[in-house]
Amino acid sequence: MNSEIRAVFRVDRNDFQLNAELNLPGHGVTALFGHSGSGKTTCLRALAGLERFPGGYCAIGDTVWQDEQRGHFVPTHQRSLGMVFQEASLFPHLSVRQNMEFGQKRASTATNRFALPEIAHLLGIDHLLDRSPAQLSGGERQRVAIARALLTTPQILLMDEPLAALDHQRKREILPYLENLHQELSIPIVYVSHSPDEVARLADHLVLLDQGRVKASGPLNEVLSRIDLPAAFGDDTGVVITARVAEHEADDLTRLEFTGGTIYVSRISQALGTPMRCRIHARDVSLALVPQVHSSILNCVNASVVELGATDTPGHVLVKLDVAGNPLLARITRRSAERLEIRPGLNLLAQIKAVALLA
């Protein structure tokens, strides 16, 4: 089923402005990323039909949900969507099972429905079905809320900062389940977040919102590696590279390989061939013109300079590199850039001081 989303929302109020044109792919996880007040949650609510703006337009695949020029508006309860809010918002008067059945029994009896036991298993809540929501931890509640939304077999799943209300421990508990969803269900997910970590870990596509406007939109790395947007991520500027586990070596290191070379990380338990998402911060990449044999830095890949850009601190520049087709960002001092005469087209070596494994 085609679930591509096209939407236009415009609001012009004294306290809030939104001028967003969204084209979201009908597969994978699309992150709506921005600071608070950027309009990301408002966009999500408008997609769900919980907010209605004059002149708005919203269509998913061939189904038009909103076309105000024709006076057309499908109310939320008639839209094939699932939504997970920041707080789990389980119905306190119903058990976990009844919460999950609430949407399931109201959804139209379309084909390809998910079964409750299957979804409960996927989210690890099998043992909680007969409890009341008040007896669950924050992470468990949020998993039930996700299961409840999925059981309506929605055409799209909307998630509004589902982890923001949870502490660090609960986030770590719930993230693997979100990755599971991604891999096991073919439902496109629109994920609102202000956390660069979550975006790097989960997203395939990224929409960058700032003050109600779409600043950038596209595949994750394409947006992450744009050097004209450094302020969006600040110190977290960097790219995500997918590498496969190639070998577990004797000295407790694991070798990962990607098209641009090899990366060593501390030994991990994943089987050979497992794809791993690695986040490489621009601040952890340094540049050298000749191989550094007398250096402790193990990870070093061949790269060519694509372009240079400003960072949020005047003493530094951001260098966009190409590593056999993979983008990489390096943040170095302006002084070093001038001393090494770094310019577009220059071939050099990128030394990677740290790699964050995401999954």
Add this chain to the structure above:
Amino acid sequence: MSEADLSAIWLTLKLATIVTVVLLIVGTPIAWWLARTRSPFKGVIGAVVALPLVLPPTVLGFYLLLVMGPNGPIGQFTQWLGIGLLPFTFTGLVIGSVFYSLPFVVQPIQNAFEAIGERPLEVAATLRASPWDTFWSVAVPLAKPGFLSGAILGFAHTVGEFGIVLMIGGNIPEKTRVVSVQIYDHVEALDYAQAHWLAGGMVLFSFAVLLALYTFNPSRKKTP
């Protein structure tokens, strides 16, 4: 206790029960509207509903008497319908009591609806529940404590009314003579012993009702 006393008690309970049922039916939509509306008339309607809290019952009774009387609009309408005039009938008493106890039922239900907030209703909408469905399957169950308080207060307040009964009900045995009026009669006849039975009974009843309200009402409910 005399035959007349028992008949007054029976009539009081009958009146309070009917009034409570009518108030739940009439008061719920008003409470829902007041809790959810952004209309500029919210203040006006809210104030009208709350009027009986501050008005002397005699004022309310006086105007109801005029409106339902032979020259009042409702009086003419009921005569046109062929059911005669409502003052000094049980039906008239029910109508007067409904007005008089309205805020005691509307306000707890309204507060309970407001306490639910927007979120559970939005969640229900994203789970395919229509607004009507959401009202019955989410809003009403979550507002249950408010309905309980409203029903108890409406019932108890109707049992305890006096002024409005005198104004539009009169003092007709087995039709409009309720306990509070009966007590008044006993006192007027200096029959304090009889008055004690009923008055003491009212004190016990009222205390029991309020005790039940404060003990069993789960006002500190958790919303996960």
